[in-house]
Amino acid sequence: MYRAPVKDMLFVLNDVIGAGALAQHPRYAEFSIELAESVLAEAGRFAAEVLDPLNRSGDTEGAHWTPDGVRMPKGFREAYQALVEGGWTQLAIDTALGGQGMPLALSTAFEEICCAANMAFTLCPLLARGAIEALATTGSEEQRRVYLPKLVSGVWSGTMNLTEPQAGSDLALIRTRAEPRGDHYRLFGQKIFITYGDHDMAENIVHLVLARIDGAPPGIKGISLFIVPKRLPRADGSPGEPNDLRCASIEHKLGIHASPTCVMAFGDKEGAIGYLVGEANRGLEIMFIMMNAARLGVGIQGVGQGERALQQALEWARTRVQGRLAGSPDPAPVPIIQHPDVRRMLLGMKATVESLRALALYTAMQLDLAHAAGDAKARAAALARGELLIPIVKAWSTEQGIEVASTGLQVHGGMGYVEETGIAQTFRDVRITAIYEGTTAIQANDLIGRKLARDEGAAMRALLDEASAELAALGGGDATVRHVAAAAQEAVGLLRTTTEQLMTLQAASVPAALAVAVPYLKLCGCVLGGWLAARAAARAAGRLAAGDAEADFLRGKLQSARFYADQILPQARGWAEICRGGGASVVESAAELL
Numbered sequence: 001m002y003r004a005p006v007k008d009m010l011f012v013l014n015d016v017i018g019a020g021a022l023a024q025h026p027r028y029a030e031f032s033i034e035l036a037e038s039v040l041a042e043a044g045r046f047a048a049e050v051l052d053p054l055n056r057s058g059d060t061e062g063a064h065w066t067p068d069g070v071r072m073p074k075g076f077r078e079a080y081q082a083l084v085e086g087g088w089t090q091l092a093i094d095t096a097l098g099g100q101g102m103p104l105a106l107s108t109a110f111e112e113i114c115c116a117a118n119m120a121f122t123l124c125p126l127l128a129r130g131a132i133e134a135l136a137t138t139g140s141e142e143q144r145r146v147y148l149p150k151l152v153s154g155v156w157s158g159t160m161n162l163t164e165p166q167a168g169s170d171l172a173l174i175r176t177r178a179e180p181r182g183d184h185y186r187l188f189g190q191k192i193f194i195t196y197g198d199h200d201m202a203e204n205i206v207h208l209v210l211a212r213i214d215g216a217p218p219g220i221k222g223i224s225l226f227i228v229p230k231r232l233p234r235a236d237g238s239p240g241e242p243n244d245l246r247c248a249s250i251e252h253k254l255g256i257h258a259s260p261t262c263v264m265a266f267g268d269k270e271g272a273i274g275y276l277v278g279e280a281n282r283g284l285e286i287m288f289i290m291m292n293a294a295r296l297g298v299g300i301q302g303v304g305q306g307e308r309a310l311q312q313a314l315e316w317a318r319t320r321v322q323g324r325l326a327g328s329p330d331p332a333p334v335p336i337i338q339h340p341d342v343r344r345m346l347l348g349m350k351a352t353v354e355s356l357r358a359l360a361l362y363t364a365m366q367l368d369l370a371h372a373a374g375d376a377k378a379r380a381a382a383l384a385r386g387e388l389l390i391p392i393v394k395a396w397s398t399e400q401g402i403e404v405a406s407t408g409l410q411v412h413g414g415m416g417y418v419e420e421t422g423i424a425q426t427f428r429d430v431r432i433t434a435i436y437e438g439t440t441a442i443q444a445n446d447l448i449g450r451k452l453a454r455d456e457g458a459a460m461r462a463l464l465d466e467a468s469a470e471l472a473a474l475g476g477g478d479a480t481v482r483h484v485a486a487a488a489q490e491a492v493g494l495l496r497t498t499t500e501q502l503m504t505l506q507a508a509s510v511p512a513a514l515a516v517a518v519p520y521l522k523l524c525g526c527v528l529g530g531w532l533a534a535r536a537a538a539r540a541a542g543r544l545a546a547g548d549a550e551a552d553f554l555r556g557k558l559q560s561a562r563f564y565a566d567q568i569l570p571q572a573r574g575w576a577e578i579c580r581g582g583g584a585s586v587v588e589s590a591a592e593l594l
């Protein structure tokens with residue numbers, strides 16, 4: 001049974017990233033760590049009582065396609081109703097739009113809880129948030145009036161219709177057509193893999209669809225964004241006539257069975273009525289506006305599923321009895337958590353999840369500061385840092401979330417491979433996170449091709465300078481903190497050198513740089529996680545020295561940080577070595593010899 005790690009989240013928010021400081025900015029004046037505590041505790045109860053109990057049944061029952069629409073598994077409609085009535089869809093939405101205006105740092109922690117409890121369910125409100133952002137930033141007054149209140153309250157849900165059979169990572173290949181008809185357009189085409197493209201939980205579904213207006217230029221410069229509602233809103237705002245669109249089928253897939261992944265047919269008859277959002281041919285730019293929050297949202301899915309796997313593995317390892325204690329004369333079998341290798345796996349899972357959570361919430365806070373900081377320079381610096389970190393959080397958290405789930409399955413032995421224990425579902429569910437919302441390779445290409453290149457590494461250098469200065473000052477009297485800080489400092493140096501080498505390589509040969517882009521991204525995730533692990537260790541040691549009552553919890557943080565320094569950070573040397581010399585073996589390889 002999943003339990004929200006509220007104490008761990010508050011430790012990150014308060015001790016590691018200092019999110020309480022957000023309250024200094026008028027935009028987040030009402031935010032406080034105490035408020036975060038009560039929100040997360042309440043979210044934890046909602047997750048435990050409503051979402052988690054449907055995780056398994058949703059997986060076995062799955063969503064069902066019928067000619068009249070997709071039917072959700074038992075209990076999902078009621079859970080969605082409870083989500084809406086609890087006001088949970090509005091947490092991070094701007095108060096001007098009717099939301100609660102909480103910082104992304106808090107709503108990201110909230111999303112981790114929901115994703116851990118039931119990822120298949122949580123995808124529905126996550127997608128609506130993307131639609132809200134797109135309309136809030138670029139929608140017309142009329143579009144904002146008709147759609148935003150319903151989306152913000154959750155009465156209507158939202159989707160992102162990008163992918164087509166021939167257009168996945170490469171959206172330049174989109175073919176869905178939009179014919180101008182006065183004040184609206186008629187859309188014709190097929191989209192695939194559309195999450196929650198149809199379901200029976202909300203009153204209406206607002207599809208945001210990328211399509212090409214007839215006569216538009218080829219490639220990404222000719223793509224526009226449209227609102228295409230499932231049912232056309234009446235003058236009074238209620239859902240009216242059905243639009244010319246339907247869910248033709250849903251996919252049978254590895255995991256997230258309760259999340260309907262739909263093939264959407266637009267314009268079987270006279271064409272689906274769509275309304276242009278923003279300017280014609282600027283659709284991809286608008287999508288990019290939403291990308292930061294959406295990619296952070298998927299990164300946190302990796303963290304949440306990692307936490308779920310950790311909790312499952314810990315429970316198993318404490319109760320499964322097998323094998324005698326190494327080095328002990330006692331022949332009696334012991335719980336497997338006593339075996340060094342099982343503890344290695346569990347420590348690795350815990351240290352990884354904690355570092356991923358810290359990096360994700362740190363990144364969320366940069367995006368908060370990008371909105372809220374007092375002067376323009378501070379806002380720009382926070383945005384540059386947030387944008388630099390987004391592809392790292394998305395790809396590293398999801399790849400590591402998969403790794404953690406796999407290790408959790410290993411802890412279960414043979415029982416991990418059968419469905420009964422539940423860890424197999426976690427392993428299946430988390431796998432998609434490294435694929436949708438831009439695969440790991442697409443994130444790595446973004447990291448080196450856009451984020452590093454656009455300011456010639458300035459944002460990365462500023463981050464590494466800051467980390468290095470902080471690590472140099474850490475330590476005090478605590479030996480573990482000094483040890484972790486020294487290991488992290490060495491790793492930061494490695495990342496600095498590798499970044500400079502990579503930028504030189506990129507200037508000389510883009511393919512050679514792209515051949516090591518993913519290893520470079522992993523190096524970044526591994527090293528930045530080490531920096532925050534050292535910071536966490538220092539805060540924990542400080543609180544312990546001050547006689548804090550949470551001694552075991554804090555000693556656990558020091559233990560994780562030490563493991564991170566000894567068994568995770570050394571991997572950075574491998575990634576750095578690959579970045580230095582590994583590209584040539586790819587670039588000089590021949591596809592036909594594979």
Ligand SMILES: Cc1cc2nc3c(=O)[nH]c(=O)nc-3n(C[C@H](O)[C@H](O)[C@H](O)COP(=O)(O)OP(=O)(O)OC[C@H]3O[C@@H](n4cnc5c(N)ncnc54)[C@H](O)[C@@H]3O)c2cc1C
Nearest residue numbers: 160161162163168169193194195261435436437438439441
């Ligand atoms: C369960 C599920 C839910 C989804 N939900 C949605 C949704 O709601 N809305 C939506 O629009 N889409 C959705 N998608 C689609 C998803 O975003 C795409 O599957 C994803 O973007 C990858 O595209 P693709 O499947 O065509 O793979 P491809 O683009 O064919 O990629 C195949 C492989 O090639 C690699 N590759 C491709 N191009 C490059 C490159 N330039 N450089 C390096 N490597 C490259 C990829 O990394 C990958 O490993 C969903 C998919 C699934 C499976």
